[in-house]
Amino acid sequence: MDLKVSFRDPDLLHRIIDEIKHTISRPWVIMEICGGQTHSIMRHGLHQLLPPEIELIHGPGCPVCVTSIELIDKAISIASNPDVIFTSYGDMLRVPGSKLDLYSVKANGVDIRVVYSPLDAINIAQQNPAKQVVFFAIGFETTAPANAMTVLMADKLNLANYSMLVGHVRVPPAIQAILGSHENRVQAFLAAGHVCTVMGYWEYFPISDTYHIPIVITGFEPVDIAQGILFAVRQLEHNKAEVENAYSRVVTQPGNIAAQTVINQVFKTCDRNWRGIGIIPNSGWALQDKYERFDAELKFEFPEFQPEESSLCISGQILQGIIKPPDCPAFAVLCSPENPLGATMVSSEGACAAYYHYNRGNL
Numbered sequence: 633m634d635l636k637v638s639f640r641d642p643d644l645l646h647r648i649i650d651e652i653k654h655t656i657s658r659p660w661v662i663m664e665i666c667g668g669q670t671h672s673i674m675r676h677g678l679h680q681l682l683p684p685e686i687e688l689i690h691g692p693g694c695p696v697c698v699t700s701i702e703l704i705d706k707a708i709s710i711a712s713n714p715d716v717i718f719t720s721y722g723d724m725l726r727v728p729g730s731k732l733d734l735y736s737v738k739a740n741g742v743d744i745r746v747v748y749s750p751l752d753a754i755n756i757a758q759q760n761p762a763k764q765v766v767f768f769a770i771g772f773e774t775t776a777p778a779n780a781m782t783v784l785m786a787d788k789l790n791l792a793n794y795s796m797l798v799g800h801v802r803v804p805p806a807i808q809a810i811l812g813s814h815e816n817r818v819q820a821f822l823a824a825g826h827v828c829t830v831m832g833y834w835e836y837f838p839i840s841d842t843y844h845i846p847i848v849i850t851g852f853e854p855v856d857i858a859q860g861i862l863f864a865v866r867q868l869e870h871n872k873a874e875v876e877n878a879y880s881r882v883v884t885q886p887g888n889i890a891a892q893t894v895i896n897q898v899f900k901t902c903d904r905n906w907r908g909i910g911i912i913p914n915s916g917w918a919l920q921d922k923y924e925r926f927d928a929e930l931k932f933e934f935p936e937f938q939p940e941e942s943s944l945c946i947s948g949q950i951l952q953g954i955i956k957p958p959d960c961p962a963f964a965v966l967c968s969p970e971n972p973l974g975a976t977m978v979s980s981e982g983a984c985a986a987y988y989h990y991n992r993g994n995l
């Protein structure tokens with residue numbers, strides 16, 4: 633069976649949508665956490681197939697979008713050092729810092745290299761012993777195991793010229809922050825299936841209990857997302873608040889223990905500043921003290937930063953589901969993927985980019 637085709641099967645999708653329509657009796661607000669899910673919803677027009685009682689709002693699960701402006705300013709500062717080769721995934725390069733982005737710095741001749749794996753950065757460090765090689769380690773729980781592996785490798789190879797600028801973020805504390813906000817409107821969550829593939833979903837039980845809210849582990853294809861919504865609606869209609877796995881072909885409750893072991897070996901939890909949102913307690917990972925010699929924030933000195941967000945960008949409200957991208961006055965007028973004012977318009981997982989690419993004709 634071709635899984636990809638099957639999970640985009642229109643007949644199956646319409647049967648699930650019909651089931652949602654038969655089940656629902658009143659309005660519900662459901663948040664998909666992950667920007668990958670937001671893009672899938674928009675790309676496949678899933679939001680237009682759902683009954684009008686369902687409002688989907690888009691969560692902060694876009695790692696590029698939530699990386700703090702201060703960390704981007706630090707990345708630019710490190711990269712501008714002539715003794716440094718700075719390495720990063722490509723989608724971080726267009727994200728605006730206070731005044732510049734990494735792309736414009738690279739265009740001025742600074743040695744910034746796009747990598748497709750953190751192991752590429754290790755190879756570059758081995759090939760360039762006279763340079764300091766820094767990897768911009770951002771992302772949720774999905775990218776953390778591979779990034780942690782590079783630290784173990786660098787340690788084993790005794791690589792003195794490798795370090796990471798760490799901006800890792802964690803999903804469960806972000807869900808708690810949204811639920812604890814007085815502006816919260818979310819009545820059920822679709823949790824990100826790929827994050828739960830790594831971490832399992834045991835962390836969600838106390839959140840669901842405390843806030844009496846359904847949390848459904850959901851995949852990324854249209855049928856997956858529709859099924860996640862159906863599970864959430866069934867719970868909401870029956871006043872249930874459970875953690876349910878709608879992505880069981882991939883996710884198990886304990887998750888990938890080997891990956892979690894590597895993460896815990898290298899990282900410790902820390903408070904993290906989320907762009908547009910602010911500091912969320914215990915929402916990040918930083919390097920364990922044992923590996924602090926690989927911490928670029930300790931290896932390099934920085935000028936005093938005054939992080940400045942565009943006064944026009946209200947992506948913080950979008951990342952918390954308070955408003956939607958078309959509600960931003962700059963959307964598609966002053967702000968576009970070619971001329972982004974905020975990170976949510978840059979990233980392939982950003983909500984503003986999703987509306988811009990797939991939903992402008994429906995506004």
Ligand code: SF4
Binds near residue numbers: 946947957960961964
């Ligand atoms: S449309 Fe642009 S300016 Fe408005 S919130 Fe999104 S990224 Fe920021």
